[in-house]
Amino acid sequence: GEQVEQRPPHLSVREGDSAVITCTYTDPNSYYFFWYKQEPGASLQLLMKVFSSTEINEGQGFTVLLNKKDKRLSLNLTAAHPGDSAAYFCAVSASTGANTGKLTFGHGTILRVHP
Amino acid sequence: EAAVTQSPRNKVAVTGGKVTLSCNQTNNHNNMYWYRQDTGHGLRLIHYSYGAGSTEKGDIPDGYKASRPSQENFSLILELATPSQTSVYFCASGDAGQGYTEVFFGKGTRLTVV
Numbered sequence: 001g002e003q004v005e006q007r008p009p010h011l012s013v014r015e016g017d018s019a020v021i022t023c024t025y026t027d028p029n030s031y032y033f034f035w036y037k038q039e040p041g042a043s044l045q046l047l048m049k050v051f052s053s054t055e056i057n058e059g060q061g062f063t064v065l066l067n068k069k070d071k072r073l074s075l076n077l078t079a080a081h082p083g084d085s086a087a088y089f090c091a092v093s094a095s096t097g098a099n100t101g102k103l104t105f106g107h108g109t110i111l112r113v114h115p
Numbered sequence: 116e117a118a119v120t121q122s123p124r125n126k127v128a129v130t131g132g133k134v135t136l137s138c139n140q141t142n143n144h145n146n147m148y149w150y151r152q153d154t155g156h157g158l159r160l161i162h163y164s165y166g167a168g169s170t171e172k173g174d175i176p177d178g179y180k181a182s183r184p185s186q187e188n189f190s191l192i193l194e195l196a197t198p199s200q201t202s203v204y205f206c207a208s209g210d211a212g213q214g215y216t217e218v219f220f221g222k223g224t225r226l227t228v229v
Contacts, residue, residue, distance in 0.1 A: 001174065006157070043205065043220045044158075089157055099165070101148050101209035101218035102173075105157035 002027040004092050006106025013113055019077040021109045023090035026071065032093040032100055033066060035075050038108075039086045047075075047088075080113040087111070118142065119221035121206050127227045134193040136224050138206030145211040147189040148218070149173070149181060151202040158205060164189055165211070196228045 003026045013019045032051060036044040048064045050057050050073070057064045061084075063076045073090055087110050091103040118141045128134045140147065145166050150158040150173075160173030162181035170181040178200060180192040189208075193200055203225050209218035 004157075009155075043222045046217065049217075091158075099146060099163075099209075099211065100216055101146050101207055102160060102163060103158070103218070104174075105150075105159070107155055107157045 002030065002092060002094060002104040004090060004104050004106045006090055006109060008109060009107065011109055011111045013080050013111070015081055015113055015115050016079050019080045019084070019111055019113070020074060021088055021090070021111070022072060022074045023092075023106045024070070024072050025092045025104075027092070027094045028071065030071075030092045030094045032095075033064075033073050034091040034093075034103070035064060035073075036089045036091060037086050038089065044089065077111075080111070082113050082115060085111055085113045119206055119208050119219050121204075121221040121224050123224060124222065125225045127229060128193075128196045130197060130228055132196050134196045134200075134226065134228075136191040136193075136204055136206075136226070138189045138191075138208075138221060139187050140189075140206075140208040140219075141187065142208055142210070142219065143186065144208040144219075145186075146209045147183065148207040148209070149179075149189070149191045150205045150207065151175070152205060152223070153202050161191065161204075196226075198228045200226065201228045202226060 006023045035047040065074045090106040095102045148163040149161045164183040182190045206221040210216040
């Protein structure tokens with residue numbers, strides 16, 4: 001089955017610095033890719049979704065890159081601020097629209113942004 | 116806003132006892148999912164369902180059963196709870212369609228088996 005490896009497990013950056021989290025996956029049929037943010041004690045908040053037909057998606061303060069050739073997905077927070085401190089998870093789905101909630105998650109990255 | 120409600124939010128159970136975690140969604144979604152989250156493992160899929168009466172095994176189904184008696188409700192059942200099942204459990208729901216449909220997660224249930 002699908003394997004998703006996420007790096008690094010912990011990341012500490014100063015406010016204003018960039019932070020990059022990377023996931024690699026194994027199933028070449030994977031089509032939907034997601035980044036979730038989870039604050040302590042809370043549920044998962046969808047940050048960004050990427051489909052295999054797109055390569056770059058930009059959100060508020062972050063960019064998601066998908067490299068299908070290398071089977072690599074990355075989240076780049078361009079100027080981190082303390083409110084970005086949280087756990088971040090990538091997730092991958094090889095399922096069709098009938099079951100896109102069948103996700104394989106990375107192990108997570110704990111990001112700490114300090115002043 | 117899509118709503119997925121889990122109950123209880125916290126549970127302490129005794130080893131060997133039966134535990135039922137409940138999930139209710141008001142989104143009229145066909146698909147529902149149970150995940151567990153452990154430190155260092157992210158979320159892992161236990162069981163899922165395509166609709167009322169349907170249950171399917173996910174990636175780590177051993178020691179768990181699931182029940183989908185209606186479109187709105189999806190339960191996770193631990194017949195004989197063990198300390199290794201101490202975890203945070205998340206329920207999610209999503210629609211079925213031709214393309215991508217967003218999945219909505221509940222707030223989680225923290226289960227401690229002593």
